[in-house]
Amino acid sequence: MGFLSGLFHSRDKPTNSTNGSSYRFLFGGSNSDKAVNERSAMQMTTVYACVRILSGSIAGLPVHVYKYTDSGSKEKAIKHPLYRLIHDEPNPEMTYFVFRETLMTHLF
Template sequence: MQGLLVRWLAPSERRKHPGESGDWDRIFGRGWSTPAGVDVSPESALTSAVVFACVRVLAESVASLPLLTYRRTGRGKERATTHPLYGLLHTQPNPEMTSFTWREWTMGYLCRWGNAISEIEWGADG
């Protein structure tokens, strides 16, 4: 009888798949368990030098590409340096970041989370 109680009360060795019920916190951004039983999140993954280096190379490479705006014309397209979004996308999207930094951060989030969001905050000047 004692052996049965010990087995019944002992913690289970069975690992859960992230999609199983009870793991909603892990599904919605708090990480997941690997086959080795180690919890991994986008933040903890960056502590791996390999993951950090891969994210950094991708983010810096994408951020270094030219970001230009174009206008459609009858003959194709032409650069639209007078477009209202040109300054935001090409030079400075907000007072705290350059265009390079914003694109680097956006790509970094995309690599770690699978998506990235930039919020438009309208000021008094529109």
């Protein structure tokens, strides 16, 4: 009878995750008592895949350096010192795409 009586008693009431400090409510606390930070989140396949897709999509967008002309219009500033860094390659080891993808990954 011990087995059957255990099936019919009431369960514990679930706790409301909004109880507690307002800091935990605003910034996403965890009831599992495990710390969630950037490193532990990126070890999850889902988070890593989402960040990779977003950063790759943003890195593929064209970026140019512009300057204003005397007439008030804009033109590409190909001779500007930042043009090569932003448009071509930041260093011999990385292409502009890899550089911006890395920047976006660290930003997310």
